[in-house]
Amino acid sequence: MIGKQFVKGNEAVAMAAIKAGVRCYFGYPITPQSDIPEYLSRELPRNGGTFIQAESEIGAINMVLGASAAGLRAMTSSSGPGISLKQEGISYMAGSELPGVIVDIMRQGPGLGGIDASQADYYQATRGGGHGGYRIIVLAPGSVQEMYDLTMLAFDLSDLYRIPAMVLADSVLGQMKESITPNRRPVCALPPKDWAVRGWAEGSPQNVVKSLKLGDGEMEKFHWEMHARYQLLADRESRWEEYRTDDARLIVTAFGSTARISRTAVETARAAGMKVGLLRPITLVPFPKKIYADLSRRCKLFLDIELSTGQMIDDVRLSVERDTEVAFYGRPPGAGSLPTPEEIFEQIGKVYP
Numbered sequence: 001m002i003g004k005q006f007v008k009g010n011e012a013v014a015m016a017a018i019k020a021g022v023r024c025y026f027g028y029p030i031t032p033q034s035d036i037p038e039y040l041s042r043e044l045p046r047n048g049g050t051f052i053q054a055e056s057e058i059g060a061i062n063m064v065l066g067a068s069a070a071g072l073r074a075m076t077s078s079s080g081p082g083i084s085l086k087q088e089g090i091s092y093m094a095g096s097e098l099p100g101v102i103v104d105i106m107r108q109g110p111g112l113g114g115i116d117a118s119q120a121d122y123y124q125a126t127r128g129g130g131h132g133g134y135r136i137i138v139l140a141p142g143s144v145q146e147m148y149d150l151t152m153l154a155f156d157l158s159d160l161y162r163i164p165a166m167v168l169a170d171s172v173l174g175q176m177k178e179s180i181t182p183n184r185r186p187v188c189a190l191p192p193k194d195w196a197v198r199g200w201a202e203g204s205p206q207n208v209v210k211s212l213k214l215g216d217g218e219m220e221k222f223h224w225e226m227h228a229r230y231q232l233l234a235d236r237e238s239r240w241e242e243y244r245t246d247d248a249r250l251i252v253t254a255f256g257s258t259a260r261i262s263r264t265a266v267e268t269a270r271a272a273g274m275k276v277g278l279l280r281p282i283t284l285v286p287f288p289k290k291i292y293a294d295l296s297r298r299c300k301l302f303l304d305i306e307l308s309t310g311q312m313i314d315d316v317r318l319s320v321e322r323d324t325e326v327a328f329y330g331r332p333p334g335a336g337s338l339p340t341p342e343e344i345f346e347q348i349g350k351v352y353p
Contacts, residue, residue: 004181009147009173010035013103015182016151017075018043022101024050024074026063028082031115032171033105036077057082061089061102068098069209071196073155077103079171080113080121083129090164091130095211097195097226099158101151102136103167105174108333117170118333119256122311125168126285133223135230137165138285140255142241144178150282159190161233168284170307172257172338234286241280244270245295248277250352253292253316254305255281257338262305265344274352284312292319299324303351305344306330327351 007015014036017025025044027037037053044051054060060076067074078086083104093100106121108114125138137157139150151167158165197207213219243263245251254262259280269276279295279302281288296302302320304313309332317326329347331339 004179006177006179007144008035008175008177009141009144009169010105010175011039012144012148012180012182013077013151013167014039014043016148017101017155018047018049019182020152020155021073022049022075022155023072024052024063024067025076026052026054026060026067026074027076027078028054028057028060030079030082032107032174033077033079033103035174036103036105057085058089061086061093064100065089065093065096065098068093068100069096069197071193071198073099073159075101075103075155077105079105079107080109080118081111083121083124087124087130090136091128091132091134092211093164094130094134094136095132096209097162098164098209099155099162100164101154101158101167102164103151104169106168106170113333115171116333117172117257117307117338119170119258119307120311120333121168122284122306122308125166126287126315134226135163135285137161137163137233137237138168138283139165140168140282140284141173142256142259142280142282144173144176145180146282147173148180148182156190157237159193161229163229163233168256170257230286234289237283238286238288238290239282240288240291241282242291243278243280245277245279245299247275248299249275250301250303250348251277251279251295251299252303252305252344252348253279253281255284255312258305258307261339261341262344264341265348268341268345269348269352274348276348276352281312287315287319289315289319292316293321296320296324301325301327301351301353303327303329303348305339305347307338308332
């Protein structure tokens, strides 16, 4: 039994990857996620794995593709500009039905941006990012413990559904320290990787991993199969957290570090006699649409809080009942600081019915 440890969010990701059985890490340093490759460069070889600092982010994601095709658990990590460079490789992984974990510790953008916290990679993560109409699994931690737990879960879900998975957090969670219990392990029965590329052996068929599908009707069939898999993922794997929503007249919704701040504002509102709750999506893909629809049947006012000018709000509006009002408060990248609980409480007061 391993006791509690006081670690950074980025370190928790790296620790979880080793616990989950990652065999290969390929990456390239970029602030504010460089603690992840730094930790793995030291610890992964000690645990029988391979660490390679690639020549570029493009090289790194294609090394992940190759290792995954051979049946190994592989991962990479980066921040906004680096994730942009990885998008073609992620699209090829999706088209080849290859698992793999990508960690995005979000920073400001577009372009080079800056190293402060942002949640403006939401569109990039949840809308596929690359070409070809695919989706990836996207998990949004809200604590350092969840940085650990959801990294482990990302490996399992990616293997189970043969879809790349992303852990999406901002620099607040990546750089903050909290106590975690590092021996938690999601239980997930994984299928054998009988599709993996392997050397020729008598009586054993050679597998080919590819995204090029030129047979008559082959690509259309593939897209409908993936669509069905996305539906299955939504039915089985949607995750969220509710706080005091039972009697709420206003529901605040936020993800990641912003949800932590919003929870304090909700507690302040409750102390002031206001019936306010919090809904935090943990899976951004699949987005937990059903709980938004269910809650909006009795609560007709939502307040979306983001570290951007508004991206998740589109999914909120698409998920709630049509007669539900969705208000918004955002702090775009470059504002210089995170919103305070008092600031969010003020916004609650402005829209509370």
